[in-house]
Amino acid sequence: MADPLVSVIIPNYNYGNSIGQCVDAALDQTYRPIEIIVVDDHSTDDSLAIARQRAVTVLRTARNSGVAVARNMGAAAARGEILFFVDSDVALRPDAIETAVAELRAHPEYGAVCGIYEDEPLIRDSVVEQCRVLQAYCWRMASLGEVSFLFSSLTAIPRRVFDEIGPFNPRLRQTEEVDYGQRMSTRYQIRVTDAVRGRHDDDDKLLPLMRKLFRRARLRVPLFARRRRFAKGFESASRSLAALAALGVLASLPLVVLSPWASLATGALLAVMLAGDAAMYRYVLRRRGPGFLAVFTAVAFATNVAISTGIAVGALQWLVSGRFRRLYDAQWPSTAVPAAPTVTRAPA
Structure with a gap:
C-alpha cells in the first residue's frame, strides 16, 4: 500500500x-x-x-x-x-x-x-x-x-x-x-x-507570557463550566489546585506584615502549590540544579497566579454574561470558514 x-x-x-x-x-x-x-x-x-x-x-x-x-x-x-x-x-x-x-x-x-x-x-x-x-x-x-x-x-x-x-x-x-x-x-x-x-x-518575557496565560485561562471557563469535569491531560485537579494555591500565597502576603501567624498559612499554600506539580520541580532540579530551580519556581509561581486569576475573572464573567457563556456554541456563520483558495504551487 x-x-x-x-x-x-x-x-x-x-x-x-x-x-x-x-x-x-x-x-x-x-x-x-x-x-x-x-x-x-x-x-x-x-x-x-x-x-x-x-x-x-x-x-x-x-x-x-x-x-x-x-x-x-x-x-x-x-x-x-x-x-x-x-x-x-x-x-x-x-x-x-x-x-x-x-x-x-x-x-x-x-x-x-x-x-x-x-x-x-x-x-x-x-x-x-x-x-x-x-x-x-x-x-x-x-x-x-x-x-x-x-x-x-x-x-x-x-x-x-x-x-x-x-x-x-x-x-x-x-x-x-x-x-x-x-x-x-x-x-x-x-x-x-x-x-x-x-x-x-x-515567550521570552514574563509579562507577555502572563497576559497570554491569563487570557487563555479566562476563555476556557465557559467550556469547563459546560463540561463540569477536569480535562484529560495537563489541566488536572492537582495542577488547578496548585494554581489556586499560588493566588492564595499572593493574597496572604499582606497579612504576614500584620501577624506572624499568617506566615504559616502562606507557607502551607506554597507547599500545596509545589506538591501539585511535584514531579515537574523534581525534573527541573535533576536537569538544571538547585540554583536554576529557584528561578524556575519564581516563574512557575507567576504563571500559576496568571492562570488562577484568569479562571477567577472568567468565572465572574460567566455569571454575568450570557454571550460569554455561549462562547463555545457549535454553530457559527458559514461565511467565516474560508472556501478553498486559489493556490499557486511552489516548485519542488
Whole structure:
C-alpha cells in the first residue's frame, strides 16, 4: 500500500524569527510524500517573505483573522490524506511526521496524534523562556496517552476525521484547540506521544507570557463550566489546585506584615502549590540544579497566579454574561470558514 500524502499546514503571524527554521525542518523530514502549506495571517514583519523563499505553497488571509482561520484555509487547500498542523514557532524533529503517520496507520481509532515540545527552546532568548519551555515539557510528559483536548501546534489528523469533525471554530483566537479537542474526543481518541517532537520558540518575557496565560485561562471557563469535569491531560485537579494555591500565597502576603501567624498559612499554600506539580520541580532540579530551580519556581509561581486569576475573572464573567457563556456554541456563520483558495504551487 502506497504511503499517504501528508499535508503540513503552518499558520503564521509575525514569526519572522522562527518561520525559516520551521519550514526548513518540515522540508527536511524523513517521510515522503509531503506537501507544505504556509498560511500567513496578514503578517506585518518579514515572515511572509522568508516563507516565499522556500519551495513551499504560501497562502495569505485577506485580513488578520486568527490561527483558526489560517488553519482552516490551509486544510481547504490541502490534498493530503493526513493533515499535519505545526505552528510557525516549532521546528520538527526529522522523524516527526514519519512517526505520527505510523501511529495513525496502526491505530485507526485515533482521531489525532499529538507530539510534545523538547525541553530546550528553539531559540534561547532568556531565562524566562528556558523556564517556560521546561514547564511545557513537563506538563506534556505528564499528559502522555489519551487526552480530551488538542495540541494543535504539533498534531496529525486524518483527513477523513477532520472532514467529519469540521473546521476549527473561526470565532476563537486563543482556545480553538480546546474547543476542537472537546468536539473530537466525543468520537475519537486523541493521543499524546513523546515519540513525535519539536523544538518551540516560546515567550521570552514574563509579562507577555502572563497576559497570554491569563487570557487563555479566562476563555476556557465557559467550556469547563459546560463540561463540569477536569480535562484529560495537563489541566488536572492537582495542577488547578496548585494554581489556586499560588493566588492564595499572593493574597496572604499582606497579612504576614500584620501577624506572624499568617506566615504559616502562606507557607502551607506554597507547599500545596509545589506538591501539585511535584514531579515537574523534581525534573527541573535533576536537569538544571538547585540554583536554576529557584528561578524556575519564581516563574512557575507567576504563571500559576496568571492562570488562577484568569479562571477567577472568567468565572465572574460567566455569571454575568450570557454571550460569554455561549462562547463555545457549535454553530457559527458559514461565511467565516474560508472556501478553498486559489493556490499557486511552489516548485519542488
